[in-house]
Amino acid sequence: MSDVTGIGVGGGDVLGERRRLTNLAYRLLGSLAEAEDAVQETYARWYAMPPERRDAVRAPGAWLTTVAGRVCLDLLGSARVRRERYVGAWIPEPLPDRREWGGGGGGGADDPADRVTLDESVHMAFLVVLESMTPAERVVFVLHDVFRYPFAEVAGIVGRTPAACRKLASSARRRVDTAGAAHAKPAAARQAGVVRDFKEAWEAKDIGALVGLLDPAARMAADGGGLVGTVLRPVDGADRIAEYLLFIAGKAPGLTLLERTVNGRPGLVAQHDGVTVTVAAFDLADDGRIGGIWVVRNPEKLRPWLAFGAAAASG
Known part of the structure; x- marks a missing residue:
């Protein structure tokens, strides 16, 4: 590097x-x-x-x-x-790319999040x-x-x-x-396309589409820090992850999913009434399907994201 x-x-x-x-x-x-x-x-x-x-x-x-x-x-x-x-x-605490939020918030040059270079080492x-x-x-x-x-x-x-x-x-x-964390970075457009398909499949509650987007050996981990509800252990396998995601979709009405950069790569942000409640980062397997999902719900780790409200959601 x-x-x-x-x-x-x-x-x-x-x-x-x-x-x-x-x-x-x-x-x-x-x-x-x-x-x-x-x-x-x-x-x-x-x-x-x-x-x-x-x-x-x-x-x-x-x-x-x-x-x-x-x-x-x-x-x-x-x-x-x-x-x-x-x-x-x-x-790890996820970081936003403030440039894509259309002026919807951010602390400027004095904010620690704005000092971190979003490259492959994050x-x-x-x-x-x-x-x-x-x-x-x-x-x-x-x-x-x-x-x-x-x-x-x-x-x-x-x-x-x-x-x-x-x-x-x-x-x-x-x-x-x-x-395998040092494998070649997928093209941003390629990962963005996969993440977009994932978002649409989740919104449509299409379990078949979700399974098809996930590598058979995919793993999903979630971090609620004991402050909000989430799965406590990693979920392994495309079928189990898809089932869990549909379970969550039924339990969390009113969420708005946004395609946003998370730690320098395409990811998803979930907002409720304009407040960021979940940030998800993704990693693609060698076959182009999703191999890893990291879901951060701990509100203490979402502070850099809380400045981005409903006004930025349409940006």
Whole structure:
């Protein structure tokens, strides 16, 4: 993978590093809220230093990256414990592409969601694989393979030797390869067409069409966080997923489904009375059918989407 931002670790304006740090932290943590907290903590440590110490830092960008990486590493360790107690599946926080909402909301340049570059290193299938890694694997892999930091610099951030970091990166790559999360990106128009067909089949309650759009080995996971109702365990197989989707269609009248970009790929957003209540991300299998569906209903993870109301739905 190429450098997400094209920005190195050199100096420059300290506050100008915020976008790069947010990009890094989101990929490391899978949560926009936690990423923003990590970046805030990084800047807090920077400004807590006496002015003379800050002036002595030759490369502020490198300093900030090191601190942010260590903060995220610590957060990942505690997050693993919290997620073991999480109700149902834990799915990374989905991100909107505000440009397609026709001015229907958004916080502008100061909003953390607007600082995250929507590329292949944030598509949901990839983020879910990152969740399976150990904290050290994830930090090393993201820093080296996604952001292209040399192992010598990564070693200083995670407190390991360069050789140990190479082993961690290799282990992480095997996880990605095994999960198939690094397969070629489908053309946006191709995935958009499949998602549109899926939307229309769901609205028509056409179980045959739904089954035909799903890979036989497809898996669907949903995240309600214990705050809203949803399936607690992944649903496997095209037939079972289609049956569950029709069950939900009967239980959720009045929903409006919108075709919108989710983490850089075509997905669906469900709104009720103009309020976003569900965001669904999709991944296509090699045969072009849907292989993975990630449904986020936890309202705490939908905050970046709540600014988009009914006025934007027609955009």
